[in-house]
Amino acid sequence: MTKLAQTPEPPYYAVIFTNQRTDVVEGYGDTADRMVELASQQPGFLGVESVRGEDGFGITVSYWESEEAIANWRRHAEHGEAQRAGRAQWYAEFFTRVAKVERARSFTRKD
């Protein structure tokens, strides 16, 4: 199964979350999995792509129909708890960027 998000034609929105993990492992994996599950249940969710390297640097990009959908997800109570725990324990630093996707191209190998 592809790990690429199968998004519709633009325009739509992307939240680009780039981050460096701390060494704190406890609770992280379960919470990260839960946030993907929970985000995917929100209105306006279009998909998510995520990868983490061995050095603890990671990028997660989630896609949304509208700025309102992003605002609702940002205010979700359980997401808020996870964000607080992330700042307290799991992340050394991060950037969150909200961007409007204006165009997209995809490629799939023909074998």
Added chain:
Amino acid sequence: MTKLAQTPEPPYYAVIFTNQRTDVVEGYGDTADRMVELASQQPGFLGVESVRGEDGFGITVSYWESEEAIANWRRHAEHGEAQRAGRAQWYAEFFTRVAKVERARSFTRKD
């Protein structure tokens, strides 16, 4: 050194390149390194963040001052050669999304 791009205040542009590698190793690493070096020399380049997981799924986000800067980089001859080789050999599938970053927040742990 942080792997996070230290971008200026929005607005600016992001090129979100998400991709699944093939098993073809030959030439890939050198070309990928060269493209980062070359991109960083282009007018309007603001930074790049990149990570690849053990399963060959990767995300690279590059940041640019303007759509014109992105268009110039897309048309760069050596970049064009690398893109052709990527489609021919190195990528099973990919998405390239161009997005306008409208707002950003960052966090750095205080220790």
